[in-house]
Amino acid sequence: MYIKPSAAIRNNYNEISNICKESVEPVYLTKNGEGDLVVMDMKSFERREKMLQLREKLVKVEENRLSGMKGFSLDEVDQLMKKTINEYIKADNKEANLLSAFIYISSIIPDQTALPTVMPPHPTVSHRPLIWLP
Numbered sequence: 001m002y003i004k005p006s007a008a009i010r011n012n013y014n015e016i017s018n019i020c021k022e023s024v025e026p027v028y029l030t031k032n033g034e035g036d037l038v039v040m041d042m043k044s045f046e047r048r049e050k051m052l053q054l055r056e057k058l059v060k061v062e063e064n065r066l067s068g069m070k071g072f073s074l075d076e077v078d079q080l081m082k083k084t085i086n087e088y089i090k091a092d093n094k095e096a097n098l099l100s101a102f103i104y105i106s107s108i109i110p111d112q113t114a115l116p117t118v119m120p121p122h123p124t125v126s127h128r129p130l131i132w133l134p
Helices: 007-011 013-023 042-066 074-090 094-108
Strands: 002-005 027-031 034-039 071-073 117-119 130-132
Touching (some): 002 007, 013 027, 071 074
Parallel strands (some): 002 027
């Protein structure tokens, strides 16, 4: 952990920047001996933000699973995808059929942008894992 006085950023910006980039850790700046600001390099900040967003999605998926939201087995998802692909291949008007396929999938899976998670099977149940979609 790096702690520097707030004057250090005014007087030694490059040093603080290098510390952030090399250590991949935030630098804590103090004012009058008290914590005031936290500074970090952009790459570390973006990675941290992505991790927090992923964590929020995982928490939402887990909350939905615990509240009883329907899950789909890998076999069900596999069959749905094969059916959609086959309908697309057989169609004369591929654009219209592809749109229909997406509408159909949308009716089953309400939020396509959500992150699916694969839940391992229960040790006493002999089925494949479930995919939970929020």
